[in-house]
Amino acid sequence: MALIQTLSVAEYLNFRHAANALGVSQSSVSTRIKTLEEDLGVVLFERRHRGVRLTDAGRNFITEVAAGIGHLDLAIKTAGAVLNGAIGHLSIGLLSSIGSGFLADLRRRYRDEHPEIELDIFEGRSDEIIRQVREAKLDIAFVVGAVEVPDCHSRQLWSEAVIAVLPQGHSLASADHLMWEDLAADTFLVRQSGAGPQVLDHIVRRLVEREKSPRIRRCDVGRDTLMHMVADGEGITLTSEAASHVPFPGVLFRPIADEPDRARFSAVWSPHNRGPALRHLLDLATEMSKSAQFG
Numbered sequence: 001m002a003l004i005q006t007l008s009v010a011e012y013l014n015f016r017h018a019a020n021a022l023g024v025s026q027s028s029v030s031t032r033i034k035t036l037e038e039d040l041g042v043v044l045f046e047r048r049h050r051g052v053r054l055t056d057a058g059r060n061f062i063t064e065v066a067a068g069i070g071h072l073d074l075a076i077k078t079a080g081a082v083l084n085g086a087i088g089h090l091s092i093g094l095l096s097s098i099g100s101g102f103l104a105d106l107r108r109r110y111r112d113e114h115p116e117i118e119l120d121i122f123e124g125r126s127d128e129i130i131r132q133v134r135e136a137k138l139d140i141a142f143v144v145g146a147v148e149v150p151d152c153h154s155r156q157l158w159s160e161a162v163i164a165v166l167p168q169g170h171s172l173a174s175a176d177h178l179m180w181e182d183l184a185a186d187t188f189l190v191r192q193s194g195a196g197p198q199v200l201d202h203i204v205r206r207l208v209e210r211e212k213s214p215r216i217r218r219c220d221v222g223r224d225t226l227m228h229m230v231a232d233g234e235g236i237t238l239t240s241e242a243a244s245h246v247p248f249p250g251v252l253f254r255p256i257a258d259e260p261d262r263a264r265f266s267a268v269w270s271p272h273n274r275g276p277a278l279r280h281l282l283d284l285a286t287e288m289s290k291s292a293q294f295g
Contacts, residue, residue, distance in 0.1 A: 003065050005029045006036060006044065010062045012049040056295020076201045089118040090277045091127030093141035095194045102158040102265070103142060106285055113284070117144035117277050125193040130268055139278045140269040144195040152268050155282070157289040159262040163221070166252045167233045186210040187235035192220045195263075199238050206259070227251055 001254060008018035009029065019026040037044050044058035054062065094103065107119065122129065122138065129141040130149055145155050164178055174184055184207055189202045200216060207214045217235055223243075230237055231250025240263045243255035267285060269278060 003036075005063065006030050007066060009033060009045065009052060010054060010058070013053065019060055026208055063082075069226060080189050088116075088275070088277045089120055090140070090275075090281060091120045091122065091138045092121050093124060093132060093138045095123065095126060095129075095143060101160065101240070101245065102288065106243070106281075106288060109288070110281055110284055114277070114280060119279075126195070126197075131271055133268055136270065136273070138233050139273055139275065140281065142265060142267055144198050144229045144263060146264060147266055147268060149268055151270065152266045154266050155286070156264055156266045157285050160254055161265045162261065162263055163241055164245040164254045164256055165230050165237045165239050165244075166229070166234070166254060167230055167248055170236070170252070170254055172254070173252055175254065177189055177255045179258050180206050180210060180256060181212075183236065183256075184210060185215075187215045187217055189229055189235040189237045190216055190218050191223070191226055192218050194223065202261075203238065224248075 005018065005022060006026075007025075008022055009015060012018045012021065016026050019029045023028070033044065033170060040061070041053050042061070044056045044061055045052040046055055110117070111119065122132075124132075126143045126147075128143075129138060130137040130143065130147070130152070133141045133147070134151055142157075146156050164183060166173060172178055173198050175182075188203050189198050190203070196218070200218070203216060204214050219227070219229065227248045228250075229235065231248070239253070267282065269282070
């Protein structure tokens with residue numbers, strides 16, 4: 001309080017005017033400043049008949065105090081903004097790129113609504129990004145399928161059609177859509193990371209249902225390399241509808257007409273993470289999911 005009163009006297013250069021501005025008695029202001037000067041061992045003001053004048057020591061002191069109070073005020077406002085989720089950062093784990101689709105729209109809308117929140121994006125395998133959520137290294141992970149993760153909450157948010165990826169020279173390249181029976185003789189290229197394990201299980205299930213023996217080649221590569229392998233004619237693969245909207249040279253994307261299921265995606269987060277930035281993201285994602293088509 002003494003510092004505030006000192007700043008007020010420095011502004012008005014008059015004890016009575018400063019006291020009136022603060023709503024306190026003139027004697028209270030005078031006493032507090034006198035005590036402060038005694039504690040500091042310096043004279044801050046030269047008392048005059050019609051007011052006061054800052055000493056050189058007082059002028060330097062006021063400059064530093066004003067700067068300090070400004071920093072403190074900024075710190076208080078910043079802390080409040082972080083508490084309310086107005087500023088901060090959010091770490092998000094993904095399986096693959098977010099060039100289009102639900103995640104791209106979610107990220108775009110979140111940034112529009114919360115421009116001071118910095119979004120840190122990490123790509124990795126499902127088990128890896130879920131582990132990082134459990135270890136509090138990521139705030140949230142978006143993965144394929146409905147998942148049950150110990151110590152975590154999860155929520156299914158959206159779904160996408162399953163799409164076949166063929167080389168441009170494939171014998172079925174001219175077809176608008178395909179059937180699983182059409183693909184049975186092809187070699188499927190499946191990533192070991194990302195959504196690879198779920199894709200592998202899906203291919204095996206669909207072909208076994210049709211009494212076909214799956215031909216599968218597992219590849220420890222990223223998405224771009226996998227697409228290059230398809231373009232080079234080494235095999236075909238599956239992807240989701242959103243990923244098919246990102247063009248890639250040498251490949252074609254075709255829907256599978258007799259595929260009854262859709263690729264479903266879920267969010268995973270720790271119940272111990274009560275940060276407002278995460279809460280705002282989950283609220284927005286849930287709102288958007290209400291209009292998503294799950295088929």
